[in-house]
Amino acid sequence: MKKVLVVVLAVLLMVTAFGCSSAPAEDTGADASVPAESAAADASDPVEEDSTDGKTLKFGYVTSDMSHEWYQNIVNGAQQRAEELGVELITADAAMDAGKQVTQLENMLTSGVDALLITPVDAKSLATVIQEAEAQGVPVICESNVVEGATTTVGIDSVEGGRKAGEWLAEYATENNIDPKILVVNAPANEDCRERVQGFKEALDESGIQYEIVQEVDGEGSKEKSLEVSADAITAHPEVNVIYGINDNATTGGMAAYKEAGLDESQLVAIGFGFEGVAGRTALLAGGPYKSAVAMFPDFMGQRLIDTAYEIANGGEVEERTWSGTTIITLDNFADFYTEENGEYITNFDAVRALIEE
Known part of the structure; x- marks a missing residue:
């Protein structure tokens, strides 16, 4: 009986520690x-x-x-x-x-x-x-x-994620009568990043829309490098009206280069990958060129x-x-996956879990 009591008390102490402690x-x-x-x-x-x-x-x-x-x-x-x-x-x-x-x-x-x-x-x-x-x-x-x-x-399945981005762009371009002139900001040293671009291109090819990838640059996954190489690409190709980046740094770096070039941001469609946190969320909710992202949660x-x-x-x-799971996040469905509470955005895990079960 004493042994049982000791075990019960130990379990209660463990539950209290895990339930109340806020330390990492x-x-x-x-x-x-x-x-x-x-x-x-x-x-x-x-x-x-x-x-x-x-x-x-x-x-x-x-x-x-x-x-x-x-x-x-x-x-x-x-x-x-x-x-x-x-x-x-x-x-x-x-x-x-x-x-x-x-x-x-x-x-x-x-x-x-x-x-x-x-x-x-x-x-x-x-x-x-x-x-x-x-x-x-x-x-x-x-x-x-x-x-x-x-x-x-x-x-995630990076090829499938890239395909979702390509499918979204094909639909958006058709609905808005856009002739996509695309700058791809890649990080080809990483296999996952290569696959994200591969899936993107495959979906565009299968969509049947007319598009052109005017240049593909290596932003190495960082915003600073992405801005640098995108600036050179946009100088050479001011007709760019779509930027597809392999992560939020790549996309927002490309967007910054476009803005610094003095081009009309209302004519730009930017697509992210990852939607990792503050950077992607801020860009999307600003309602500017960043129109969608492949969210990886x-x-x-x-x-x-x-x-x-x-x-x-x-x-x-x-x-x-x-x-x-992954899905395309836009302003239209953002609230399905994120809820704001006390200034923070909380992920709806049930909604994300449902993506895997589809």
Whole structure:
């Protein structure tokens, strides 16, 4: 009877800690200034039955670069979901250093994590870590980028996302009698970015509309570089009336170059990819050239990472690819996916989850 009472009191103490604490999960290198952009999942979401005999699960997550809003919001979503499930989440930031990431992951394995979550800096550098994790029976869940030997990859279908952007432009151009002269701001060193452009072009070709990609530039995913290379392209091609960027930095950088060139912004249609947070949301809600974006919902992606790791840790099975949803966001449907509360925009996770179930 005394043993039962001790167990009950321990459980109550754990529930109190997770339910009341506002402190972030333990950090072994991540940026402590992560903005509180994302919201917790609906409390009514189903949770898999715990088969870990009361053990507190511990997951380790190493991101590639926490200076980007995308990864900040992924970690926010992951932290919140971990707290809901009673999981201890350790995070670290590799800061685009592949060697540092390997060391961080090895340290997490030594600490006894039940799952490794990785946004890879360099997939090829992770082979030894993957082998060590497999030897210890620790599942490896990668974000977006497929790594050989990992248990699963949580991410979007980048080609399909690009196709959604192309389909939207084809419809918009037809309805508004636009002859698209397109500047593509890419980051071709990244396979996901190449696929976003591939899908975009495929959808435009299949639509049957007349269009021209007047130039494709490498903005390297940064706003500053995207502005620089877009400025040169727009000087050479002032007829540009559509900018398609592989992320919000690429798109808004291209928009800034267009504005600096003194061109008529009312004639420009800008399409983003990612809709990562403040940058994309501000551009869309301003009602200017930024007309649409392929939204990837990073806070939901973080939740998918934790849910996937939790399912595996509890004996569940997952596919090699675990998909996260995307959709085209415009001013017309923004309110279907985001609600403003006290100056912050809260993601409607039920609406995002429905995208996966379609």
